[in-house]
Amino acid sequence: MSAPLFYAIAIAISYPMRKARDANDSGMITLRSCVILLAIVPMSLEGVTEFTTVNREESVAASQIVAASSDAVERALFEAPRFDRVRPLYLSAGFPSPVATRIEHDSEETRWVIQMRGGEMLLTGMEPRTGDLTLRLEEARPGLVRWRAISDTSHMTHFLVWREIVVQWQAVDASTTKVTWTLRYFRGLDPAWYFGPMERYAARLAAGYLIDSVAIP
Template sequence: MTQPNDDNISRWPPAVFPVLALAASGMVYRLLVSQHLEQTSLLFLGIPALLATLMAFRPRAKTVTGGIMKAMAIGLLLSGPFLGEGFICILMASPIFFLVGAVIGLIIDSCNRRQKPVVLPCLILLGLSPMSLEGAHPRLSLNREESVTVTRVVAAPANEVEAALAQSPDIHLPLPLFGRMGFPRPVEAHGAGLAPGARRTTHFAGGEGHPGDLVVQVEESRPGHVRFAVLSDQSKIAHWMDWESAEVDWSAADAGHTRVTWTLNFRRRLDPAWYFHPWERYAVGLAADYLIRSNATPARLR
């Protein structure tokens, strides 16, 4: 008599399910990249949900959650050499991959202990499907426009702050720890002046992705205020966000101190918003603070 399908599956080597799950996830990843959907929730939610659901059918596993976590770890480690992803992309994706996998695994383990049907993984996947569509179409996207403002008091009079802003960008100040975690770094910068039309060009390299230039131009200038418009961004950073403009305001706090406010306006490109919105705002806040310390502060105080 022919054994039931479940018995046939249970005789498969334990490594078969992880290999099949990772292969399927890899193919879906390639498909998303080919359709320019690698910045959407289809990747950051859809792929871990698919991987976790496939691993849920693995036989003889002590816990579904444990198997899913192992598969997630292996998949993320292999995404570098086999899919060409860089360290920073893997680092950003890891928390959300493990979170999705843990949620699915814990629910399935709980239901297995209560002897619920095996169809549950499919129902979970269907439930996550709408969330995975965020960013796949403009109508399925949340607000992407962002603005981050940082204010610092510089221990220098306002005329010295203005003179510092008029100089070529200074990139020698050490970056915050977060900015040194695999992101492209500014390695060269030139351009000066605060008159409308004056340009600044900053060359980014290192980290992951190809080197490229960020070019900005003074769009508006008056005493105590300057606005830079972004003309182009060829760096890897443009894969995660679109810089739009920067506004700098400064006013005397007293005879020897100046209050400087730096606002960066950008457009978020990564989904889901609930995950990447706080991360990108945090990174941009660090960037605005760095710009005040490096470019609005006289050289004698840096």
């Protein structure tokens, strides 16, 4: 995800400097060096201090009309998802993907455990290939379910930290329902102007995929 950013910065720095050197213009070299520093330094400080950090809390939602009654949608939300459905191509570009899931019940709480695979950095070859995203059921009532993330051992934490999932549904008629899937997370990468749109786009695609995989009977 970060490679295009590094390449763009390298080109933005090297190209004008090379043109100035080719022209043998020391004044232009100095001017362009100052302009490059004025542009690069503020961006490089983002995320270093609280003052230079753009808000990392994000909320992304996707809505879809599904061919199922509201009661059928509610039942589907607590059944086994179908993660074998084809994911959007963008989500296959290095992001971890769900491979298995289970819902655990005990006397105190209900947990949704999603096993994720992929996204490892391959820096040492020793990173685990799978991890679990664990969510706790915080609220469940007609038309709304809210899960809060309590732990994540998957490689998704390289990119972001999940906060909560909110699913809302409303009957359109007896056989169709509008489902809205909201993902709230903490962006883990800077700068925001580069990684923010990429992560929001991925989260929006993921929300739509989850509607297809979880909310549709």
